[in-house]
Amino acid sequence: MYREKLAALLRFDLVEYNRLLRSGTPGGGGPAVWERMYGFLVECESFPWSLPWFDRDCRPVNRRLHRLARQARRDQRGNRLLTAIQALLWPPVVLLFASGLTLRNAAAAGRGSLALWLECLAFAVKHNIAPSEYYLLRIFARPEGTSAGEYLQQREKAAVHRLLQPPAGQMDWVIDKRRFWCVAGDLELPVVPVLATFESGRRTTGDGALPRRDLFHKPLGAFGGEGAECWRYLAEGDHWQQGEHRLSEAGLLAHCAAADSILQPRLLSHGSLRELMGDALGTVRIVTLRRASGDIQVLAAVLKLPASEVAIDAYWAGGLAAPVDCDTGKLRAATARDLCRGNFSHHPETGAVIAGRRVPYWREALCVVKRGHAGLDQLTSLGWDVAITGDGPVVIEANTGWNFELMQAAGGGPLGTGVFAEWAAGWLPGEARDGALAKARAPDTGTRVDPRPSGTD
Template sequence: MAKDPRGPFRLRGKSSYWIAGLPVARRNKVARSSAALDQLRHEYAAFYWASDDRAARLKAMLLAPAALVRDVIQYTARNGRLTSQRLGRSIAGQALDQCRVYARHGILPRWYYCFSLYEPGGVARARNYLTRAETKPAIFTFLNRGAKSRLGDKVEFARHCASHGVAHVPIVAAARDGQVDCDASALPPCDLFVKPIRGRGGKGAERWAWIADERGYRGPDGAVITAAAFLARLTADSAEAPRMAQPRAVNHPDMADLSNGALTTLRFLSCLDEQRRPVPIGAALRMAVGANQTVDNYHAGGIAAAIDLDTGTLGRASNQGHDVRLGWLTHHPDTKGRIEGRALPLWPQVMALVEQAHRAFDDHIVVGWDIAILADGPVLVEGNTLPDVDIMQRPLGRGLGDTRFVEMLLHHVRAKRESAGDR
């Protein structure tokens, strides 16, 4: 593969990506078989070794043994005894398993527990789990590079959705560099949700409640301010980072007991097939729990349940899994609403929205869609160009490595390399 000065594989501040990718890159310098997964990992190995960031690669080689030992100790200390009590797998056996799945598949100890590889047959099925190291900084980055439609900028995303007739949560105010695009009279008399225009993971998100009697908005600190004061605050905050306000979306009434107050959303993964048609890969419902009543982010202590794509029916829910104490839930821990076996409302409309959305953004090969099901139908919240595969694989209880997803990724990687004259 020809070297790209931007690098198809970048450190991006994550040394764990390099450490996790090292055994995969070593074992797959030569394709191990004609199977799509082995061929895709051979392509990944080419990304890894072609990167011009030699310092990061050398650092990973030097630090990998110590990092592995450190993580084995940390995660076994946290989870080993309880896992042994539940399943009978000895603590020493769990530690050995963690070393084995790292050496073979680049799965670090955190993800040994995340993917429940301590369960019977877990080590044998480990090869089918796609890792963040393989996907986010390498394969997904390579495939989505050059896309012109903008998923990362939420204002541009909303404009693109509007121009293509795709249902989405509208934006009522946007502020950048101390300038706002509307006046107070344009703000609706309803609850608002504020977040960074280019933020991720729910960081910086705020709920502002409309107080009709006082004709103002109550913020996170409990103070009520006028619409003009709200816009002034939004404008001032934008000097540090662009921010925007949207009407607060509320879930469909049939989903009310799946929320502790935060909006419950679906993460839906889709990929273009060999004919560039959108194909649904997987979906999970994210739910906030505990004190976090602002966002349902899975990586901020929330839980997620796999969704059957044919029926919209939920499986059991859990957290990220690197702390096994929570286990698997059939009911929401706060509201006691049933999760497992529950059918989500308006599921055919959700499936149709995903297809319509990916056709509108078809310069992206892979997209992770955030979707809210409201009383009057599903809407897009945002799209993610480097979606996390953990939220698909952990709730599902199996890896994506033996699915059509891998065949489609392999096709597009090869097609893009060939179009660039790299073969």
């Protein structure tokens, strides 16, 4: 694994490096040191302070978001020496990453290497856009008339979400997978049943024998599908199999109890989508926004298509992402995180049509996420993962820290325009947000949600 990571770095295949980093386990002191060094170099792609000319030609709300995000990231680091070193290393690191990434991606970007390299450097200086994000977000292919400063970089994600998502007890309801399923049930949302939960090395809920069917195992504290496992049931021998591993019921339960986790039945996608997803379960990421007025609005949606031989549909794990027209439910051409793989109007393995295909039960899926967000009235934005099954939409999970890169790279444009900019302006710290928060947290006589997992006091 260490050699594969190093080889990916040397050829500036940062997508593959990050896939290996997230899917593998660090081994020994050497790789851990390299990972920390790389992480700091990535930090050095952006300047830690707001220079006077940064973000000058973007919307005021985005200018404020960028500046507050830089300040928040400096405060979080808390080490002034490291911040100063980051500032000193910024010019050579930008030059290094811009050069290496342009050499790797120029042919796929469809523009001349020199023009791409110069624009990448110019945007780093003018907008503080990291060279890696210039390519990951497809800023070189931005819509005509759009400023690069309207893009929200993935490195700003955590800070921006903290700014626009005021502290609320309901965040724990969403982050804790076990609690979320209880809340979703109280809100009458269609969810995957939880067969068993495991905490502190023991099975805490779900007594009795496991159903003889395929099962899905997820760690409670993981994000982006990390650590998820699909266990196929084989009647011959009465065991479950994942890859080369075969376990009896007792063995599977012991395996699940090794970490805080949940066990669920495996779902299958709607028949019309299986030629895009195979046996894996793909989901639609639908982002909903709560306006300061309390209205729920859908921002954007992307269908995530799993890579072959991968149990999850995560974009970082090699899957494809196809934007969904929110009005019609029709798909546009899909993209991969690795720019060199190109765009796909047809599935690269099955040849099935992607662009123009309609997502089944689309209206029902939108109604489900809007109803769910209306019930979580303290949360300003949510990224919902919804599976489309033969019986309709099923909520897999909701995320308060939804992915900026996925929505912009697959969606074909920046977040910081139109609906998002108008919504963000209402939730930035100030009088407007204070009034909206007071309204959201006022006592009401509507449905009361019990956030406690079933079986707890």
